[in-house]
Structures are given as structure tokens and as C-alpha cells.
Amino acid sequence: MNKTAVIGFLGTTLDSGFNDKRWQRWRPTVSLGLHDELLVDELHILYSKRDKRLFKIIVDDVAQVSPDTTVIGHHVALISPWDFADVYAELYDFAAGFDFQDNTDYLLHLTTGTHVAQICWFLLVEAGFIPADLIQTSPCPRPDQADPQGRYQVIDLDVSRYDGLRERFEAEKQQHWQTLQANLVTQNAAYQKLISDIEKVATRSTAPILLMGATGAGKSQLAGQIYALKKAKASSTQGKNTLEQFVEVNCATLRGDTAMSLLFGHVKGAFTGAATSRDGLLKSADGGLLFLDEIGELGLDEQAMLLTALEEQRFYPLGSDTPISVSFQLMAGTNKDLRQAVANGEFRADLFARLNTWTFFLPSLKDRLEDLPANIDYELARLGSEQQQQYRFTPEARQLYESFAMSQDATWQGNFRDLTASMIRLTTLAESKVIRNDDVQAEIERLTHLWELPDRLNGSNSLSKKSANLDSETIEQGSHNILRKYLDEETLATIDPFDAVQLAYVIEVCINHKNQAAAGRYLYVNSRDKLKSPNDSDRLRKYLMKFRLRFDELG
Numbered sequence: 001m002n003k004t005a006v007i008g009f010l011g012t013t014l015d016s017g018f019n020d021k022r023w024q025r026w027r028p029t030v031s032l033g034l035h036d037e038l039l040v041d042e043l044h045i046l047y048s049k050r051d052k053r054l055f056k057i058i059v060d061d062v063a064q065v066s067p068d069t070t071v072i073g074h075h076v077a078l079i080s081p082w083d084f085a086d087v088y089a090e091l092y093d094f095a096a097g098f099d100f101q102d103n104t105d106y107l108l109h110l111t112t113g114t115h116v117a118q119i120c121w122f123l124l125v126e127a128g129f130i131p132a133d134l135i136q137t138s139p140c141p142r143p144d145q146a147d148p149q150g151r152y153q154v155i156d157l158d159v160s161r162y163d164g165l166r167e168r169f170e171a172e173k174q175q176h177w178q179t180l181q182a183n184l185v186t187q188n189a190a191y192q193k194l195i196s197d198i199e200k201v202a203t204r205s206t207a208p209i210l211l212m213g214a215t216g217a218g219k220s221q222l223a224g225q226i227y228a229l230k231k232a233k234a235s236s237t238q239g240k241n242t243l244e245q246f247v248e249v250n251c252a253t254l255r256g257d258t259a260m261s262l263l264f265g266h267v268k269g270a271f272t273g274a275a276t277s278r279d280g281l282l283k284s285a286d287g288g289l290l291f292l293d294e295i296g297e298l299g300l301d302e303q304a305m306l307l308t309a310l311e312e313q314r315f316y317p318l319g320s321d322t323p324i325s326v327s328f329q330l331m332a333g334t335n336k337d338l339r340q341a342v343a344n345g346e347f348r349a350d351l352f353a354r355l356n357t358w359t360f361f362l363p364s365l366k367d368r369l370e371d372l373p374a375n376i377d378y379e380l381a382r383l384g385s386e387q388q389q390q391y392r393f394t395p396e397a398r399q400l401y402e403s404f405a406m407s408q409d410a411t412w413q414g415n416f417r418d419l420t421a422s423m424i425r426l427t428t429l430a431e432s433k434v435i436r437n438d439d440v441q442a443e444i445e446r447l448t449h450l451w452e453l454p455d456r457l458n459g460s461n462s463l464s465k466k467s468a469n470l471d472s473e474t475i476e477q478g479s480h481n482i483l484r485k486y487l488d489e490e491t492l493a494t495i496d497p498f499d500a501v502q503l504a505y506v507i508e509v510c511i512n513h514k515n516q517a518a519a520g521r522y523l524y525v526n527s528r529d530k531l532k533s534p535n536d537s538d539r540l541r542k543y544l545m546k547f548r549l550r551f552d553e554l555g
Contacts, residue, residue, distance in 0.1 A: 002103050002104055002105045003041040003042065003101075003103060003104045003105070004038075004039060004040055004041050004042075004104070004105050004107065005040070005041060005042035005043070005044060005104050005105070005106050005107070006032055006040050006042070006043050006044065006106075006107045006108075006109050006135065007044040007046075007098075007106060007107070007108050007109065007130075007132065008028075008029065008044070008045065008046070008108065008109025008110075008111070008112050008113070009045070009046045009047070009109075009112040009113035009117060010029065010045050010046065010047035010051055010054060010055055010058065010112065011027070011028050011029060011111070011112035011113075012051055012054065014027060014028050014111070014112060015027045015028060015029045015030070015054065015058055015112065016054060017057070018053075018057065022061075023148060024148070025139075025148060026139035026140065026147060026148050026149070026150040027058075027061075027148065028109070028111040028112055028137045028150070029043070029045065029058055029062070029109070029112060030058060030061050030062060030065065030148070031137050031148060031149055031150045031152070032062075032066075032109070032135075032137065032152070033062050033065045033066030033069050034065055034066070034148060034149040034150075035149065035152060038152060039068070040066065040069045041068070041069065041070065041104075042069070042070050042072060042104070043062060043069050043070070043071045043072070044072050044073075044074060045058065045071060045072070045073050045074065046073075046074045046075075046076045046094065046113075047073060047074075047075070047076070048075070048076060048077065048078065049075060055073055058071070059071045059073075074094065076090055076094065077090070078090055081113075081114045081116065081117065082114055082116050083116070084116055084119070084120070087114070087116050087117050087120050088120045088123070088124075091117070091120050091121065091124060092124065092129065095124055095129045095130050096129070096373075096374060096377055098130075100130075100131055105133075106130070106131060106132035106133070107132055107133055107134070107135040107154065108121050108125055108130060108132040108133070108134050108135065109135050109136075109137065110122075110134050110135070110136050111136055111137045111138070121134075122134070126385070127381045127382070127385055128380070128381040128382075128384040128385045128390060129377065129381050131390055133154055133155060134154070134155040135152055135153070135154050135155070136152065136153050136155060137150055137151070137152045138150055138151050138152075138153075139151075186368065186371045186374070187370045187371055187374070188363070188367075188368045188370055188371055190363065191363055191368055191371075194360060194361075194362070194363075197360070198222070198226065198360055199229065201358050202226045202229055202230055203229065203230065203233050205357075205358065206329050207329075207357040207358060208310070208329070208330040208331065208332065208354060208355045208357055208358065209226070209329075209330075209331045209332070209357075209358045209360070210331075210332050210333075210334070210338075210355045210356060210358065210359040210360070211223065211331065211332070211333040211334075211360055211362055212333075212334055212335075212336075212337070212338070212359060212360070212361050212362065213333075213335065213361060213362030213363070213364065214335050214362075214364045214415055215335045215414060215415065215417070216365075216414040216415030216416050216417035216418065217335075217362040217363070217364055217365070217415045217416065218362060218415070218416055219293060219333035219362060220248065220291070220293055220333065222362070223248070223289075223291040223293075223331050223333065224246065224248075224291075226289075226331065227246040227288075227289045227291075230289065230329075244285075244286065244287035244288035245284070245285070245288045246288060246289050246291065247281050247284050247285040247288060247289070247290050247291070248291045248293065249262075249263070249281055249290070249291070249292050249293065250293045250294055251292055251293065251294045251295050251296075251297045251298045251514075252293075252294040252297040252514050253514075254297070254298070254299075254302070254514070254515060258552065259298070259299060259302050259515060260301070260302060260305070260318055261274075261278060261280070261318055262280060262281060263280050263281055263282055263302060263305070263306070264280040264282055264305055264309075264315055264316070264317050264318060265277070265278050265279045265280030265282075265283055265317035265318070265324070266278050266280075266317050266318035266319055266320075267317055267318070267319045267320045269319065270317070270318040270319025270320070271318065271319070274318075274319070277317075278317075280317060282306075282309055282315060282324075282326055282328070283324055283326060285326070285328040286326045286327060286328055287327060287328065288328055288329075289328065289329050289330075289331060290328045290329070290330050290331070291331045291332070291333065292306075292330065292331070292332045292333070293332075293333045293334075294333065294334055294335065295332040295333065295334050295338075295355075296334040296335070296336035296338055296341055296346070296347060297514045297515070297518065298515075299515050299516065299517030299518065299537060300347075300348060300517050300521075300536070300537070301517060301535075301537060302517075303347065303348045303351045304348065304351075306351065307348065307350060307351045307354060309326060310330060310354055311354065313325060313326055313327055314326065330355075332355055338352050338355075339352070345521065345525070346518070346521055364412070364415050365412040365415040365416055365418075365419065366411070366412050369405075369406045372402065372405050372406060372419075373402060375416065375419060376398075376401070376402070376405075376419075376423065379419065379420060379423035380392065380423065380427070383423060383424065383427045384427075387427075389427075389433050390433060391427045391430065391433050391434075391435065392433070392434060392435065393434075393435045393440075394434060394435070394436050394437070396437055397435050397436050397437050397439065397440045398435075400437060400440045400441070400444075401426075401435075401440045401443070401444075404440075404444050404447075405419075409448065410447070411451045413451055418447070422443060422447060425443060425446065426439055426440070426443055429442075482504040482507055482508065483495070483500060483503060483504055483507070486507065486547075486549055486553070486554065487547065491547070491548075503547060506523065506540075506543065506544070507549075507554055509522055509523055510540075510544075510551055510554045511554055515551075516537045516540055516541060516551040517536060517537040519540055519551070520535075520536025520537045520538075520539055520540040521536045523536070523540060524536045524539055524540075
């Protein structure tokens with residue numbers, strides 16, 4: 001049979017007592033050893049050093065009533081037992097470092113500790129960080145009777161059966177969870193300082209915030225947390241929620257003329273196909289927070305309209321003479337260095353200056369390797385919670401995975417996205433929900449292969465290298481193969497070989513760029529400065545129209 005272990009706080013008030021009269025009243029921790037049907041093999045007690053004397057008394061008293069129970073003490077250092085972030089972080093660290101055994105059934109004692117501690121215990125169990133059921137002890141219902149034994153109840157944490165309990169704890173969490181750091185588990189001092197600065201800015205300023213970092217560094221996730229923080233602060237300080245919705249846009253998905261319509265909206269008849277009017281995303285973000293991810297991919301025309309909307313708090317939908325007034329806070333994310341993009345003419349200097357009030361550089365996973373173990377635990381718990389399963393590594397497999405993950409061979413090109421994908425594969429393929437050495441070894445080979453792939457293909461998709469060392473016949477044939485996808489046979493038969501090669505090259509450039517403006521910047525990089533009114537996007541549009549082609553149709 002499995003052993004039974006109980007984990008809980010030392011009750012500094014309920015467990016107190018330094019003379020014989022203590023045996024005449026109910027004490028929650030001691031009462032755990034007074035029930036014949038509840039055999040506790042291990043009792044883990046969390047206590048602070050200042051309560052060392054009381055802890056020793058409880059150890060002796062438990063030994064008298066339940067000699068077979070081993071009492072194990074754990075020091076905790078809570079700066080404020082009523083501070084949600086502090087308590088949660090301390091209990092999370094405790095759970096992460098605790099050696100949970102397969103042959104032991106764990107019970108989490110909710111009776112002792114502050115109300116905030118009870119909430120944190122619940123959240124950690126619900127999220128799967130602690131594989132335990134909850135146990136609640138209580139005194140005899142008749143206060144006139146001395147009954148040190150009291151009663152107990154084990155709560156099977158099937159949360160679907162406790163909707164009221166969930167609602168209560170969710171409300172408490174929203175009340176107390178008002179710091180970014182409460183959502184953050186990190187040992188990296190520089191990142192802790194960065195998050196602390198972002199938190200101050202988010203709660204004190206409405207100026208634009210720019211998050212710069214590699215793909216997968218967590219920009220989108222952090223933006224969502226900042227919104228939740230601002231919303232909670234607005235609600236607690238003003239008595240009602242004054243922050244409207246969070247609107248997120250990935251600018252890398254915006255292509256061609258549809259980018260303008262999606263962002264700024266249009267009126268009926270503004271262009272071919274505009275059968276009805278449409279509110280843009282900027283209008284949807286009015287009164288709230290707009291997060292433009294990968295803003296470096298936004299075309300220059302869209303950048304100009306965005307700058308106007310920021311500075312004048314109004315913009316014109318496509319085809320409209322009536323301005324729309326908006327008021328929103330802008331957050332932007334990019335994996336590009338916008339300073340270099342400005343120098344290259346790919347990003348407007350005036351918009352960058354507007355965004356650059358608060359710029360934060362998010363570190364990559366390779367720069368936070370000390371946080372890998374905690375993030376592995378987080379992914380295990382998250383996936384376990386989603387699947388209602390308890391996933392774990394064998395000790396040897398965990399050591400093998402962490403050794404590789406922190407080695408030079410692990411490049412983590414996709415940052416935390418790579419880690420999330422890796423944990424999904426490991427938990428999906430693991431037998432009996434246990435990740436073993438063979439699973440880890442196969443995943444290491446998989447990751448190594450995936451990270452090598454871009455290097456093997458490097459250059460094979462490069463437009464400048466595709467035509468290198470080819471004879472004229474091969475070039476002409478390759479151009480016609482590309483053009484056949486977009487031109488009819490009659491047009492193809494009349495086009496000159498020179499025009500065919502040039503048009504095929506332009507089409508490939510369009511296919512390999514996110515939007516028409518970006519493709520135009522690439523094609524006209526050298527001649528742009530010679531024109532009085534350079535508009536790369538319009539030049540490319542007119543060139544394509546000579547062959548009755550549109551950028552949106554290529555790809």
C-alpha cells in the first residue's frame with residue numbers, strides 16, 4: 001500500500017500552546033495524528049525560523065499521539081504572509097524542490113496558514129504543480145466539549161464539481177494578483193529587473209511600449225500579462241473597469257491592400273469588393289490596448305497612418321472623408337532591430353521615435369538557461385492540467401534532458417516556442433505518462449535535426465543565388481515555369497526573354513516578402529533616393545499591372 005504524507009503550514013495561532021492545557025483543546029496539526037482511520041506516515045510542516053520553539057513542541061506532541069508519523073520541517077521565508085506574489089513564489093519554489101514519490105499519496109492541509117496561503121495552495125494543486133488532494137480539519141461542532149481530535153474531510157480536487165469554489169478563488173486571484181512578477185518564475189537577475197521596470201511603466205504611463213526580442217522570446221505573452229495588470233489596477237483604483245478590450249494583431253500576416261482595410265477599416269465602395277463598410281482594428285481597440293506584434297513588417301504607408309492615429313488620436317478609414325476618433329495605448333513587438341530598419345529605410349524614423357519612449361529588450365532562452373528547469377516544470381503542469389494527467393520525468397531522463405537543453409548543442413532557435421513544442425512531443429509520446437531516457441534521446445535527435453535544417457537550406461532559397469552558375473537556356477526555362485502559374489499562354493508567348501527573366505525575378509521577390517511595400521523596398525533600394533516622391537509600393541503595383549498582375553494574387 002502507498003504511504004500517506006500530509007503537507008501544511010504550522011498554525012502559529014491554532015497550533016500554539018506551551019503548557020499542559022494545550023491537550024484540552026483542538027490543534028489542527030496535532031489532530032492529524034489522532035484519527036484511527038487516517039494513518040499519516042509523513043507530516044511535512046512549513047514554518048519560519050522565529051517559530052522554531054513551537055515547531056519543536058508540535059514534533060514532540062505528534063510523536064506522543066502517533067509514534068509512527070515522521071515529522072519533517074521545512075523553513076520558509078515569507079516577507080509578508082498576506083502578499084500574494086510573495087507567498088505564491090515561495091510555495092512554488094517549495095513545490096518545485098520537493099521530491100514527490102510515486103508510492104506516496106499526498107494530502108495538502110488547508111486549515112493552517114493565511115487566507116492568501118490557502119488560495120496559493122489551491123492554485124498550485126489545480127495547476128498540477130503539487131500532486132495532492134486537499135484535507136480540511138476542523139474542531140468539534142460543540143465548543144463546550146473538549147475534543148482535541150476534531151474532524152477532517154478529504155477533498156478530491158475535481159474542480160468541475162466545485163464551480164462555486166473555483167469562482168471564489170478566481171475572484172481572490174484577480175484581487176491579489178496585480179504584479180507581473182507574480183506571473184513570473186525566473187532566477188535571472190537581469191530579467192527580474194526588466195520585468196520590474198516594465199511593471200512600473202505599465203501602471204504609471206500610457207505612452208507606447210516597444211518590446212524587442214527574438215521570435216519566441218515571449219513578447220505576445222508578456223503583452224497579454226501587461227494588459228491584465230493594467231485592467232486589474234484600473235478596476236481596483238477606480239472602482240470599476242475603465243480599460244476596454246485587448247486587441248492583438250500580427251503584422252506579419254498583413255499583406256497588400258488588405259492591410260489598410262484591416263487596420264483602419266473602410267467604407268462601402270472604397271475599392272473593388274468593398275460591398276459593406278468595415279470597422280478597423282484600431283477602432284476596436286478604442287479605450288483599450290492595441291498590441292501590434294512584428295510591427296517591423298508593417299508597410300510604410302500603414303506606418304504613416306498609424307503615426308497620425310497616435311499623434312492626433314484620429315484617422316480616416318479607406319474611402320472616407322470623415323475621421324474616426326480613437327484613444328488607445330499602443331504596445332508593439334518586433335524581432336527586428338528597428339534602429340537598423342530605420343537606417344535601411346524599412347521603417348519610418350518618426351514612428352520609431354514615437355514608439356521609443358519605452359523600449360525593452362527581451363532576452364532569448366539561451367540568455368536565461370537558469371530558468372529552463374522552472375519552465376520545464378511549468379510546461380509539464382500546463383499540459384497535465386489541459387489533459388487532466390500527471391506527467392513526469394524519471395530522474396535519469398530529467399537529468400539527460402536538462403544537460404542537453406543547457407549545452408552548446410541546444411541552440412533554441414525558436415526560444416520558448418521550441419521548448420513548448422518539445423514538451424508537447426515528450427508528453428504525447430510518453431508511455432504511462434512517464435518520460436524516460438529513450439523518449440528524451442529521441443527528442444534530442446529530433447531537436448538537433450530541426451535546428452540543423454535551416455543551415456542545410458541556407459542559400460538554397462536565396463534569390464541572389466538561385467540563378468548563379470546557370471546557362472541562359474536554363475534561366476529562360478526556369479522563368480517560364482514560374483510565369484506559367486500567373487500568365488495565360490497568349491501573354492506568355494509574346495513576352496520577350498528579357499522581360500520574362502525580370503518578371504519572374506520580381507514575382508519571386510513578391511512571394512518571399514510579407515507585403516507589397518516590403519517587396520518594393522527590396523527591389524528599388526538603390527533608386528529610391530533619386531526620386532522626389534519615392535513610393536516603392538506604388539512603383540511595384542504599377543509594374544505588376546502592366547502584366548495584369550496583383551501582389552495579393554502571388555504566392
